[in-house]
Amino acid sequence: MMRSVKAFAPATVANVSCGFDILGFPIDAMGDYVEVTRRDRPGLRVVSIEDDGGKLPWEVEKNTCAVAIQAMLESYGKQVGMDIALRKGLPLGSGMGSSAASAVAALVAANRLLGDPFERKDLLPFAIVAEKAACGAGHADNVAPSLLGGFVLIRDYHPLDVIKLHVPKGLYCTLLHPHFELNTSDSRSVLRDSIPLKHSTIQSGNVAGFVSGLYQEDFELISRSMRDVIAEPYRAVLIPGFYEVRESLKAAGALGMGISGSGPTLFALSKGSEQTAAMAKAAEEIYEGIGLGVDVYFSAINTVGAYVLEEKN
Ligand SMILES: Nc1ncnc2c1ncn2[C@@H]1O[C@H](COP(=O)(O)OP(=O)(O)OP(=O)(O)O)[C@@H](O)[C@H]1O
Ligand SMILES: N[C@@H](CCO)C(=O)O
Helix, strand or coil: CCCCEEEEEEEECCCCCCCCCEEEEEEEEEEEEEEECCCCCCCCEEEEECCCCCCCCCCCCCCHHHHHHHHHHHHCCCCCCEEEEEEEECCCEEEEEEHHHHHHHHHHHHHHCCCCCCCHHHHHHHHHHHHHHHHCCCCCHHHHHHHCCEEEEEECCEEEEEEECCCCCCCEEEEEEEECCCCCCHHHHHHCCCCCHHHHHHHHHHHHHHHHHHHCCHHHHHHHCCCCCCCCCHCCCCCCHHHHHHHHHHHHHCEECCCCCCCCCCEEEEEEECCCHHHHHHHHHHHHHCCCCCEEEEEEECCCHHHHHHHHC
Protein backbone atom coordinates (compact mmCIF):
# COMPACT_ATOMS: atom_id res chain seq x y z
CA MET A 1 0.00 0.00 0.00
CA MET A 2 1.29 3.43 -0.99
CA ARG A 3 2.32 5.74 1.88
CA SER A 4 2.67 9.05 0.06
CA VAL A 5 2.31 10.48 -3.44
CA LYS A 6 3.44 13.82 -4.88
CA ALA A 7 1.76 15.30 -7.98
CA PHE A 8 2.11 18.34 -10.21
CA ALA A 9 -0.74 20.24 -11.90
CA PRO A 10 -0.08 22.89 -14.55
CA ALA A 11 -1.20 26.50 -14.79
CA THR A 12 -4.01 27.15 -17.25
CA VAL A 13 -5.33 29.81 -19.57
CA ALA A 14 -9.13 29.84 -19.27
CA ASN A 15 -11.64 31.38 -21.70
CA VAL A 16 -9.04 31.68 -24.51
CA SER A 17 -10.84 34.92 -25.48
CA CYS A 18 -13.93 33.55 -27.19
CA GLY A 19 -14.82 30.65 -24.84
CA PHE A 20 -15.99 32.28 -21.61
CA ASP A 21 -16.23 29.50 -18.98
CA ILE A 22 -16.09 26.78 -21.66
CA LEU A 23 -12.55 26.72 -23.10
CA GLY A 24 -9.08 26.41 -21.61
CA PHE A 25 -5.59 24.99 -22.04
CA PRO A 26 -2.64 24.27 -19.72
CA ILE A 27 0.90 25.53 -20.11
CA ASP A 28 4.12 23.70 -19.37
CA ALA A 29 5.91 26.59 -17.74
CA MET A 30 4.65 26.25 -14.16
CA GLY A 31 2.13 24.82 -11.72
CA ASP A 32 1.42 23.67 -8.17
CA TYR A 33 2.87 20.68 -6.27
CA VAL A 34 0.91 18.63 -3.73
CA GLU A 35 2.09 15.69 -1.62
CA VAL A 36 -0.48 13.58 0.23
CA THR A 37 0.56 11.15 2.96
CA ARG A 38 -1.61 8.48 4.51
CA ARG A 39 -2.30 8.85 8.22
CA ASP A 40 -3.65 6.29 10.70
CA ARG A 41 -6.75 8.22 11.64
CA PRO A 42 -9.52 9.33 9.30
CA GLY A 43 -9.71 12.99 8.43
CA LEU A 44 -7.77 15.45 6.28
CA ARG A 45 -5.16 17.93 7.51
CA VAL A 46 -3.26 20.61 5.65
CA VAL A 47 0.20 20.19 7.20
CA SER A 48 2.27 22.63 5.15
CA ILE A 49 1.85 25.40 2.60
CA GLU A 50 4.97 26.84 0.97
CA ASP A 51 5.50 29.85 -1.28
CA ASP A 52 2.08 31.44 -0.79
CA GLY A 53 3.33 34.44 1.15
CA GLY A 54 1.26 33.26 4.11
CA LYS A 55 -1.97 34.08 2.29
CA LEU A 56 -3.73 30.77 1.76
CA PRO A 57 -6.17 29.15 4.19
CA TRP A 58 -5.13 26.00 6.07
CA GLU A 59 -8.70 25.02 7.02
CA VAL A 60 -9.83 21.87 5.23
CA GLU A 61 -13.12 23.46 4.29
CA LYS A 62 -11.31 26.36 2.57
CA ASN A 63 -8.08 25.07 1.04
CA THR A 64 -8.90 23.77 -2.46
CA CYS A 65 -6.58 20.76 -2.03
CA ALA A 66 -8.58 19.52 0.95
CA VAL A 67 -11.99 20.53 -0.42
CA ALA A 68 -11.33 18.53 -3.58
CA ILE A 69 -10.04 15.44 -1.75
CA GLN A 70 -12.96 15.57 0.69
CA ALA A 71 -15.43 15.60 -2.23
CA MET A 72 -13.58 12.63 -3.74
CA LEU A 73 -13.63 10.66 -0.48
CA GLU A 74 -17.37 11.22 -0.12
CA SER A 75 -17.89 9.63 -3.51
CA TYR A 76 -15.33 6.88 -2.70
CA GLY A 77 -17.45 6.00 0.31
CA LYS A 78 -14.62 5.51 2.78
CA GLN A 79 -12.94 8.16 4.93
CA VAL A 80 -9.18 7.70 4.53
CA GLY A 81 -6.89 9.90 6.64
CA MET A 82 -4.46 12.08 4.67
CA ASP A 83 -1.96 14.84 5.39
CA ILE A 84 -1.68 17.40 2.60
CA ALA A 85 1.45 19.42 1.81
CA LEU A 86 1.11 22.16 -0.83
CA ARG A 87 3.87 24.05 -2.62
CA LYS A 88 2.55 26.94 -4.70
CA GLY A 89 4.31 27.34 -8.00
CA LEU A 90 1.69 29.83 -9.16
CA PRO A 91 1.06 33.40 -8.09
CA LEU A 92 -2.32 33.99 -6.43
CA GLY A 93 -5.06 35.98 -8.10
CA SER A 94 -3.09 35.96 -11.32
CA GLY A 95 -5.50 34.53 -13.85
CA MET A 96 -3.40 31.41 -14.35
CA GLY A 97 -5.70 29.01 -12.54
CA SER A 98 -3.89 28.89 -9.23
CA SER A 99 -6.75 27.56 -7.08
CA ALA A 100 -7.47 25.02 -9.81
CA ALA A 101 -3.88 23.75 -9.97
CA SER A 102 -3.88 23.11 -6.20
CA ALA A 103 -7.13 21.14 -6.38
CA VAL A 104 -6.09 19.12 -9.41
CA ALA A 105 -2.62 18.22 -8.06
CA ALA A 106 -4.25 17.14 -4.78
CA LEU A 107 -6.81 14.95 -6.55
CA VAL A 108 -4.26 13.24 -8.79
CA ALA A 109 -2.02 12.52 -5.79
CA ALA A 110 -4.86 11.30 -3.53
CA ASN A 111 -6.39 9.15 -6.25
CA ARG A 112 -3.05 7.41 -6.78
CA LEU A 113 -2.66 6.96 -3.01
CA LEU A 114 -5.94 5.04 -3.07
CA GLY A 115 -4.79 2.92 -6.03
CA ASP A 116 -6.45 5.01 -8.78
CA PRO A 117 -10.11 4.04 -8.14
CA PHE A 118 -11.26 7.00 -10.27
CA GLU A 119 -10.54 7.57 -13.94
CA ARG A 120 -8.97 10.94 -14.72
CA LYS A 121 -12.13 12.52 -16.14
CA ASP A 122 -14.16 11.33 -13.15
CA LEU A 123 -12.05 13.52 -10.85
CA LEU A 124 -13.40 16.65 -12.53
CA PRO A 125 -16.59 17.13 -10.46
CA PHE A 126 -14.48 17.09 -7.27
CA ALA A 127 -12.19 19.79 -8.65
CA ILE A 128 -15.23 21.90 -9.56
CA VAL A 129 -16.46 21.71 -5.95
CA ALA A 130 -13.07 23.09 -4.86
CA GLU A 131 -13.13 25.86 -7.47
CA LYS A 132 -16.53 26.93 -6.19
CA ALA A 133 -15.18 27.08 -2.64
CA ALA A 134 -12.26 29.29 -3.78
CA CYS A 135 -13.99 31.84 -5.98
CA GLY A 136 -17.72 31.32 -5.62
CA ALA A 137 -18.21 29.93 -9.13
CA GLY A 138 -17.93 26.31 -10.17
CA HIS A 139 -16.38 27.04 -13.54
CA ALA A 140 -14.42 24.15 -15.06
CA ASP A 141 -12.28 25.91 -17.65
CA ASN A 142 -9.18 25.88 -15.41
CA VAL A 143 -9.62 22.55 -13.64
CA ALA A 144 -10.56 20.52 -16.74
CA PRO A 145 -7.50 21.44 -18.85
CA SER A 146 -5.18 21.19 -15.83
CA LEU A 147 -6.50 17.68 -15.20
CA LEU A 148 -6.78 16.43 -18.78
CA GLY A 149 -4.21 18.40 -20.81
CA GLY A 150 -4.54 20.10 -24.19
CA PHE A 151 -7.37 22.38 -25.28
CA VAL A 152 -10.52 21.36 -23.43
CA LEU A 153 -14.09 22.36 -24.25
CA ILE A 154 -16.81 22.22 -21.60
CA ARG A 155 -19.78 21.70 -23.91
CA ASP A 156 -22.20 21.58 -20.99
CA TYR A 157 -22.13 21.76 -17.20
CA HIS A 158 -25.45 19.99 -16.47
CA PRO A 159 -24.60 17.21 -16.96
CA LEU A 160 -20.88 17.73 -17.41
CA ASP A 161 -19.77 17.12 -20.99
CA VAL A 162 -16.08 17.76 -21.47
CA ILE A 163 -14.25 17.30 -24.76
CA LYS A 164 -10.51 17.23 -25.41
CA LEU A 165 -9.72 19.10 -28.62
CA HIS A 166 -6.90 18.81 -31.13
CA VAL A 167 -3.72 20.79 -30.38
CA PRO A 168 -2.10 22.07 -33.58
CA LYS A 169 1.63 21.58 -33.91
CA GLY A 170 3.69 24.70 -33.36
CA LEU A 171 1.11 26.68 -31.38
CA TYR A 172 2.89 28.63 -28.69
CA CYS A 173 1.77 30.72 -25.71
CA THR A 174 3.28 33.85 -24.15
CA LEU A 175 2.01 34.94 -20.74
CA LEU A 176 2.44 38.42 -19.28
CA HIS A 177 1.80 38.62 -15.57
CA PRO A 178 1.70 42.21 -14.31
CA HIS A 179 2.50 42.50 -10.64
CA PHE A 180 -0.87 42.92 -9.01
CA GLU A 181 -3.60 40.56 -7.82
CA LEU A 182 -7.08 40.41 -9.25
CA ASN A 183 -9.36 37.90 -7.61
CA THR A 184 -11.60 35.81 -9.79
CA SER A 185 -14.66 36.67 -7.68
CA ASP A 186 -13.97 40.41 -8.18
CA SER A 187 -13.48 40.16 -11.91
CA ARG A 188 -16.61 38.03 -12.23
CA SER A 189 -18.59 40.63 -10.33
CA VAL A 190 -18.15 43.20 -13.15
CA LEU A 191 -19.78 40.91 -15.72
CA ARG A 192 -23.39 41.28 -16.88
CA ASP A 193 -26.04 38.61 -16.25
CA SER A 194 -27.39 38.85 -19.78
CA ILE A 195 -25.86 39.66 -23.14
CA PRO A 196 -27.39 41.15 -26.29
CA LEU A 197 -28.45 38.67 -28.97
CA LYS A 198 -25.93 40.13 -31.43
CA HIS A 199 -23.11 39.46 -28.95
CA SER A 200 -24.25 35.87 -28.57
CA THR A 201 -24.06 35.50 -32.35
CA ILE A 202 -20.56 37.00 -32.52
CA GLN A 203 -19.28 34.87 -29.64
CA SER A 204 -20.76 31.60 -30.98
CA GLY A 205 -19.26 32.25 -34.41
CA ASN A 206 -15.86 32.83 -32.88
CA VAL A 207 -15.83 29.82 -30.58
CA ALA A 208 -16.90 27.59 -33.45
CA GLY A 209 -14.24 29.21 -35.65
CA PHE A 210 -11.57 28.72 -32.99
CA VAL A 211 -12.36 25.02 -32.56
CA SER A 212 -12.40 24.52 -36.34
CA GLY A 213 -9.09 26.37 -36.54
CA LEU A 214 -7.52 23.97 -34.05
CA TYR A 215 -8.61 20.91 -36.02
CA GLN A 216 -7.68 22.37 -39.40
CA GLU A 217 -4.41 23.73 -37.98
CA ASP A 218 -5.51 26.95 -39.64
CA PHE A 219 -3.62 29.66 -37.75
CA GLU A 220 -5.35 32.48 -39.63
CA LEU A 221 -8.75 31.14 -38.58
CA ILE A 222 -7.53 30.79 -34.98
CA SER A 223 -6.35 34.39 -35.16
CA ARG A 224 -9.66 35.75 -36.54
CA SER A 225 -11.61 33.85 -33.89
CA MET A 226 -9.78 35.22 -30.86
CA ARG A 227 -12.35 37.85 -29.99
CA ASP A 228 -14.39 38.22 -26.81
CA VAL A 229 -17.42 40.51 -26.59
CA ILE A 230 -18.77 38.99 -23.36
CA ALA A 231 -16.12 39.43 -20.66
CA GLU A 232 -13.18 41.37 -22.08
CA PRO A 233 -14.91 44.76 -22.54
CA TYR A 234 -15.85 44.82 -18.83
CA ARG A 235 -12.61 43.36 -17.50
CA ALA A 236 -10.13 45.29 -19.66
CA VAL A 237 -10.70 48.39 -17.53
CA LEU A 238 -9.39 46.47 -14.50
CA ILE A 239 -6.08 45.85 -16.26
CA PRO A 240 -3.89 48.93 -16.82
CA GLY A 241 -2.44 49.15 -20.33
CA PHE A 242 -4.65 46.37 -21.73
CA TYR A 243 -5.44 47.95 -25.10
CA GLU A 244 -1.90 49.26 -25.61
CA VAL A 245 -0.42 45.85 -24.85
CA ARG A 246 -2.91 44.26 -27.23
CA GLU A 247 -1.80 46.49 -30.10
CA SER A 248 1.89 45.91 -29.34
CA LEU A 249 1.52 42.12 -29.21
CA LYS A 250 -0.35 42.03 -32.48
CA ALA A 251 2.25 44.29 -34.10
CA ALA A 252 4.96 41.95 -32.82
CA GLY A 253 3.34 38.94 -34.49
CA ALA A 254 0.79 37.42 -32.09
CA LEU A 255 -2.04 35.50 -33.71
CA GLY A 256 -4.26 36.94 -31.02
CA MET A 257 -4.26 37.84 -27.35
CA GLY A 258 -6.65 38.19 -24.47
CA ILE A 259 -7.12 38.09 -20.73
CA SER A 260 -5.96 34.80 -19.22
CA GLY A 261 -8.91 33.57 -17.15
CA SER A 262 -10.12 36.47 -15.09
CA GLY A 263 -6.82 38.38 -15.33
CA PRO A 264 -4.66 40.30 -14.75
CA THR A 265 -2.33 37.97 -16.71
CA LEU A 266 -2.60 38.43 -20.47
CA PHE A 267 -1.87 35.66 -22.93
CA ALA A 268 -0.92 35.66 -26.59
CA LEU A 269 -0.85 32.75 -29.02
CA SER A 270 1.68 32.59 -31.80
CA LYS A 271 2.69 30.26 -34.57
CA GLY A 272 6.05 29.05 -33.31
CA SER A 273 8.22 30.82 -30.76
CA GLU A 274 10.15 33.19 -33.05
CA GLN A 275 8.01 36.23 -32.24
CA THR A 276 7.87 35.69 -28.48
CA ALA A 277 10.97 37.72 -27.60
CA ALA A 278 9.69 40.71 -29.58
CA MET A 279 6.25 40.40 -27.99
CA ALA A 280 7.74 40.28 -24.51
CA LYS A 281 9.97 43.30 -25.15
CA ALA A 282 7.12 45.39 -26.52
CA ALA A 283 4.86 44.56 -23.57
CA GLU A 284 7.59 45.08 -20.98
CA GLU A 285 8.17 48.62 -22.28
CA ILE A 286 4.48 49.45 -21.91
CA TYR A 287 4.27 48.07 -18.38
CA GLU A 288 7.43 49.94 -17.43
CA GLY A 289 5.80 53.12 -18.71
CA ILE A 290 2.81 52.61 -16.41
CA GLY A 291 5.00 51.65 -13.46
CA LEU A 292 4.08 47.98 -13.25
CA GLY A 293 6.55 45.11 -13.01
CA VAL A 294 5.76 42.14 -15.24
CA ASP A 295 6.84 38.50 -15.44
CA VAL A 296 6.90 36.90 -18.85
CA TYR A 297 6.53 33.16 -19.44
CA PHE A 298 6.81 31.27 -22.72
CA SER A 299 5.36 27.82 -23.15
CA ALA A 300 4.17 25.20 -25.54
CA ILE A 301 0.63 23.96 -24.93
CA ASN A 302 0.78 21.22 -22.29
CA THR A 303 -0.96 18.15 -23.73
CA VAL A 304 -0.86 15.74 -20.79
CA GLY A 305 -2.23 17.74 -17.85
CA ALA A 306 -1.38 16.88 -14.25
CA TYR A 307 0.89 13.96 -13.39
CA VAL A 308 2.34 11.99 -10.49
CA LEU A 309 5.91 13.01 -9.69
CA GLU A 310 6.86 10.62 -6.90
CA GLU A 311 5.39 7.66 -5.00
CA LYS A 312 6.69 6.27 -1.71
CA ASN A 313 5.77 2.93 -0.18
N1 LIG B 1 -4.91 26.07 -2.58
C1 LIG B 1 -5.78 27.07 -2.44
N2 LIG B 1 -6.75 27.00 -1.51
C2 LIG B 1 -7.64 28.00 -1.32
N3 LIG B 1 -7.65 29.12 -2.05
C3 LIG B 1 -6.71 29.23 -3.01
C4 LIG B 1 -5.75 28.22 -3.26
N4 LIG B 1 -4.96 28.64 -4.29
C5 LIG B 1 -5.43 29.85 -4.64
N5 LIG B 1 -6.47 30.22 -3.89
C6 LIG B 1 -7.28 31.45 -3.89
O1 LIG B 1 -8.38 31.27 -4.76
C7 LIG B 1 -8.84 32.52 -5.22
C8 LIG B 1 -9.08 32.36 -6.71
O2 LIG B 1 -7.96 32.77 -7.35
P1 LIG B 1 -6.94 32.02 -8.19
O3 LIG B 1 -5.63 32.37 -7.62
O4 LIG B 1 -7.26 30.64 -8.57
O5 LIG B 1 -7.26 32.81 -9.41
P2 LIG B 1 -6.39 32.99 -10.55
O6 LIG B 1 -5.01 32.41 -10.42
O7 LIG B 1 -6.53 34.43 -10.76
O8 LIG B 1 -7.03 32.10 -11.63
P3 LIG B 1 -8.14 32.29 -12.66
O9 LIG B 1 -8.53 33.70 -12.88
O10 LIG B 1 -7.49 31.67 -13.83
O11 LIG B 1 -9.21 31.46 -11.98
C9 LIG B 1 -7.77 33.55 -4.81
O12 LIG B 1 -8.27 34.27 -3.73
C10 LIG B 1 -6.59 32.69 -4.37
O13 LIG B 1 -5.86 33.27 -3.32
N1 LIG C 1 -13.94 31.42 -16.86
C1 LIG C 1 -13.48 31.96 -15.61
C2 LIG C 1 -12.02 31.65 -15.47
C3 LIG C 1 -11.40 32.20 -14.24
O1 LIG C 1 -10.06 31.81 -14.31
C4 LIG C 1 -13.69 33.47 -15.62
O2 LIG C 1 -13.43 34.08 -16.65
O3 LIG C 1 -14.12 34.02 -14.61
